[in-house]
Amino acid sequence: MDEGEKGKLKWNRRAAVCKRAVSSFLAVWMVVMTLGTAASYAASDNKSDTGAGVSAAPGGSFTLGDGVAAAILIDAATGQVLYEQNADQPRPPASMTKMMTEYIVLEKIKNKQLTWDTMVTTSKEAASTPVDGSQIYLAEGDQHSVEDLYIAMAVGSANDATIALASHIAGSEAGFVDLMNETAATLGLKTARFTGATGLQADTIITARDTAKLAEIILREDPDFLKYSSIPSYKFRPRDTKPMINWNWMLESNKDVTNFKQFAYEGVDGMKTGYIAESGYNFTGTAERNGMRLISVVMGAKTMQSRFFETAKLFDYGFNNFESKTIVAPKSVVENVKTVKISKGAKTNVAVVTETDVTFLVRKGGESKVEVLETKVKPADELVAPIPAGEPVGTVTYAYTDGSGKQLQKTVNLVTSEEAKKGSWWRLMFRGVRNFFAGLFSGIVDLF
Incomplete structure (x- = not known):
């Protein structure tokens, strides 16, 4: 074998070794990639699809049953949304419409246009209410107090009692519907379209979000609402054989009622x-x-x-996974706005603090970040001494970012933390002279 053939044989051996090494590497690489892909698919399969608008709960996910068309859960104090599902889809609210009727009645009482003792004469329109819904069987000319009719509406969802109140307030149900829609516009319920006072009409529509907003407004402005909505039963007339039973089976007061205790929910x-x-x-x-x-x-x-079962899921989710957290105490000093300038005071500025606390519902155990997003203060010429302590002089907006990256914002007033007394004429005169010469000197310096 000559030198050329020996070299060729040696090269072929080396090529074979390299080929085997490359083949082995590729085989190992394919195994690793296959295992990695499988692990990736396994990890993906273990992730729960929470769906549109569904918030993930710590340690898992949260969803409602397939039968729910729309839902929302909010904090009553701030309106903060904790969960939503199709919350912006307008739907017929049915008798939840009566919340607007109840709100208007409560506002009329608060504004002294009605009293709970005002007697209402049942109109022909109210007495003619269709019998295919809840009612207390009012006859034309019957007289009942606003309070009795209100309870019949709130507890028994009585359609005839609702129309009796509506026609008493506005002359007719149609007139009251106009008032309902005017009120909805004033309250910012952009999706609400009312065509009746009772909710029997399928073309009355509103979203879950606006329904929750209406509920929030009622609870904030009319605390008497809960006094009546929590009544478990009520006998409308002394001669009635049975009382009305509240359609809200979740009332905590039902915890010992045989037929409803499975639905009763604490709080x-x-x-x-x-x-x-x-x-x-x-x-x-x-x-x-x-x-x-x-x-x-x-x-x-x-x-x-x-x-009711789906509502209980929402409440469980909210109470189990969120807690109220005050991120800024009332009367706190804002680092970059400790004082504001004022006019004609004994001092040229006054100390300021936050008027109220800043509180959010936050996920339990989650990390958080708080920052001052924006501050606004009135100019000095609008803040003329004397100024009392507690006087609003501006605002501060805080941003709270939770562990999921969701940002919440709240704006509170900045108020004076002490009285700003008016300066004496002597002090103000010398301050004016000093400012004049300071300005003059500054102008001269600028010439050079």
Whole structure:
């Protein structure tokens, strides 16, 4: 074998070794990639699809039953949304419509235009209410107090009592509907379109979000609402053989009632159920625990019972996973706005602090970040001494970012923390002279 053949044989051996090494590497690489892909698919399969608008709970995910068409859960104190599902889809609210009727009645009482003792004469329109819904069988000319009719509406969802109140306030149900829509516009309920006072009409529509907003407004402005919405039963007339039973089976007071104790939920004291064939079963509820009040809305549930079970899921989610956290105490000093300039004071500025606290519902155990997003203060020429302590002089906006990256914002007033007394004429004169020469000197320096 000559030298050329020996070299060729040696090269072929080396090539074979390299080929085997490359083949082995590729085989190992394919195994690793296959295992990695499998692990990736396994990890992906273990992730729960929470769906649109569904918030993930710590340690897992949270979803409502398939039968719910729309839902929302909010903090009653701030309106902060904790969960939502199709919350911006307008739907018939059915008898949840009566919350607007109740709100208007409460506002009339608050403004001294009605009293609870005002006697209402049942109109022909009210006495002619169709019998295919809840009612107390009013006859034309019957007289009952506003309070009795209100309770019949709030507890028994009585349609005839609702129309009796509506026609008393506005002359007719149609006139009252105009008032309902005017009120909705004033309150910022952009999706609400009312065509009746009772909710029997399928073309009355509103979103879950706006329904929750209405509930929030009622609870904030009319605390008497809960006094009536929490009544478990009520005998409308002395001669009635049975009392009306509250359609809200979740009332905490039902915990010892045989038929309802499976639905009773700790802290529930309102608000309103609703059903017509076009809407499915609806419920706006509210519950308070340890100083934290939540509002829930469930729309389009398939059964009378499921609307309560799904509401209980919402409340469990809220109370189990969130806590109220004060991130800024009242009367706190803002680092970059410790004082504001004023005019004609003994001093040229006055110390300021936050008027109220800044509180959010935050995930339990989650990390958080708080920052001052914006400050605004009035100019000195608008803040003329004397100025009392506690006088609003500006605002500060705080941003809170939770562990998931979601940002919440709240704006509070900046107020004076002490009285700013007016300066004496002597002090103000010398301050004016000093400022004049300071300005003059500055102008001269600028010439050079």
